[in-house]
Amino acid sequence: MDKVLMKGNEAIAEAAIIAGCRHYFGYPITPQTEIAAYMAKRMPKIGGTFLQAESEIAAINMVYGVASAGLRVMTSSSSPGISLKGEGLSYLAGADLPSFVVNVQRGGPGLGGIQPSQSDYFQSTRGGGHGDYHMIVLAPYSVQEMAELTVKGFELADKYRMTAMILADGTMGQMMEPVSLDLQVAEPPQKPWATTGTNLSRKHNIINSLSLVPEELEKLNVARYERYKIIERDEVRYEEYRMEDADVAIAAFGIAARVSKNAVDEARKMGIKVGLIRPITLWPFPKAPFAKAAEHVKQFISVELSMGQMIEDVKLASECKVPVTLCNRVGGMIPTPKQVLEAIVAADKGGKL
Amino acid sequence: MSTTEFLFSGFGGQGILFAGKFVAYKGLVDDKQVSWLPSYGPEMRGGTASCSVIVSDTPVGSPIVSEPDVLVAMNLPSLDRFESAVKPGGIIFMDSSLIERKVNRTDVRVFAVPATKLASDNDMPTLANMILIGKILQVLDDFGDASVAAALGKVISAKHADMLEVNLRAMQIGRAYQD
Structure with missing residues (x-):
């Protein structure tokens, strides 16, 4: 299939439709409104549901x-709207329901x-709402x-049977790049637990x-964390770039x-x-490449659009065997390659910038 | 192996984002790697608009253009703001109908095109942006007729197909313009 130029937000919306999603509920907020706009246009044409809810809480x-x-x-x-969804995310986790949620982050708190940010890292990787639970958090670049x-x-x-969240940011949502929508989708699994009517043939x-x-609640929590262990073993994804002989590693x-x-x-x-990890x-956070690099x-050097959130996971994964420093901008600002280069040069000399 | 970083800037309503999209689509048609990133502040007609476009033979890293090879300034605030950011040896294209001052930099090439005036003289008042694009492609020696037509076909939706011809004509006016 030919590559087309699409905004990141539009690519998410089209990919969701390709994945078989026929129900979208949302409430507009910059910088992710194109997702809702795309769904509003497409869903009615393919027999799906687009519904602009009265609030984020209603939508979740x-x-x-x-x-x-x-x-x-x-x-x-986007960020403030995701906070509103926090209660619903926790309920989804408590009910072991599969759902797909997108957060195109903007500067907070x-x-x-409305400019790009990565400052919802803690919120998303630590669950997002109350109680012991995780979401699978995916970070496209x-x-x-x-x-x-x-x-x-x-x-x-x-x-x-849990929430998977795309954690993107304003640039990822707004930028256009060539994209191939020749996407492979696996057949969805059977869901014998779903409330689809008993047909008088089951409980x-x-x-x-x-x-x-x-x-009983304890058992449910423990069982959920047994599942998380499998995810941590099987579903970790990362890319290593020029790491083979690296003296300094960027996260x-x-x-x-x-x-x-x-x-x-x-x-x-x-x-x-x-190099870059x-x-x-x-x-699940990719601990192994950091342990190996340590x-x-x-x-x-943890490069972030936050006051330093992922840096904590880098320190944990590397067991603080070597120093971990922060190179960041916040509030909707983005570090420049020059700023990162200066941090690399300082790290290579052995000093902290 | 080359990478060209463009920064388009002007008033909202001048077709800044559209011009950037055209260049990105042309890159796509030419089998290049491309990215297009708009400024998305609380902007509206009459405010400022800008977008970063990168066209490269190799995968695009950061999509944010802070030091452009090519600056396209369609109003004075844009020139004031971005003139100093242009890479030494870079090129500034500006709409001299709307920008009365000269460029201060001496280490860049400058092409001043009275695009807004040319557009209204030729009865295409909204296409100053495409007149400038015509000039840019001519200067960059990148005005391939086939790929220009193909890119226009992609960036102009089927609903507005009647606009193809006038866009092409605008680009030819820019292409032919000499200081």
Whole structure:
């Protein structure tokens, strides 16, 4: 199939349709509104549902409803809207429902701004709402990955009966790049737990996140974390770039990884041995490449559009064997390749910038 | 092996994002790697608009253009803001109908095209952007008739197919313009 130029937001929407999603619920917010606009245009033509809810809270609860019926369903928003969905995300986790959620981040906290940010890293990788749970968090760094990871997100959500979230940012949502929509979609699994009617041939299925007997609630939590162990073993994704002989390693995802690749190439031209580890799943976090790199690099630099959130996972994964420093911009600002290059040069000299 | 980084800037409504999209589509048609990133502030007609476009033989890294090889300035605030950012040896294209001052830099090439005036003289008042694009492609020696037509066909939706011919004519006016 020919490549087409698409915005990242549009690529997510089209990929979701390709993945078999026929139900979208949302509420507009910059910089992800193109997802809703695309769905509003396409869904009615293919027999799907586009519904602009009265609020983000309503939208996530509509997701809960459709997920209970065993169908592929999604919502999307940006940072403040995702906070509003927090309760629903926790309920989805408590009811072990598969869902697909997109967060095209903007600067915070509060209403913040509308420019790109990565400052919802803690919120998404630590669950997002109350209680013990995780979401699978996918961090695309190109429009092509926006499409591919959307399909992957629906598949993982169904496979593990949990929420998969795309954690993108304003640049990823707004930029256009050539994208191939020749996407492979696996057949969705059977969902015998779904509330699709008993046909008087089986017991009622009940979808609920309420569990008042502590012994039983404990069991549910423990069982969920047994599933998480499998995900941590089987579903970790990352890219290593020029890491073989690296003395300095950058950790970056999304737009920060794009900027960092430029800086890595420039530094290599100067003779500095630097590489990049790019987590693609933020949860489960790719611990192994950081543990391995900690044996041969003298410093990690975490490049982030936040005050330093992923840096904590880099420190944990590398067991603080070597220093981990932060190179960042916040509030909607983006580090330049020059800023990252300066951090690399300083790290190579052994000092902290 | 080459990479060209474009920055398009002007008033909202001048077709800045469209011009950028055309260049990106032309890159796609020519089998290049491309990226297009708009400014998406709270902008509206009469405000400022800009977009970064990268056309490259190799995969595009950061899509953000902070030091353009080619600056396309369609109003004075854009020239004021981005003139100093252009790479030494780079090129500035500007709409001299709307920008009265000269470029101060001496280490860049400058092409001043009275695009807005040419557009209204030729009864195509909204196509100053495409007149400038015609000049840019001529200067960059990249005005392939087939790929220009193919890119226009992609960037102009089927609904507006009647606009193809006038867009092409605008680009030819820019292509033929000499200081």
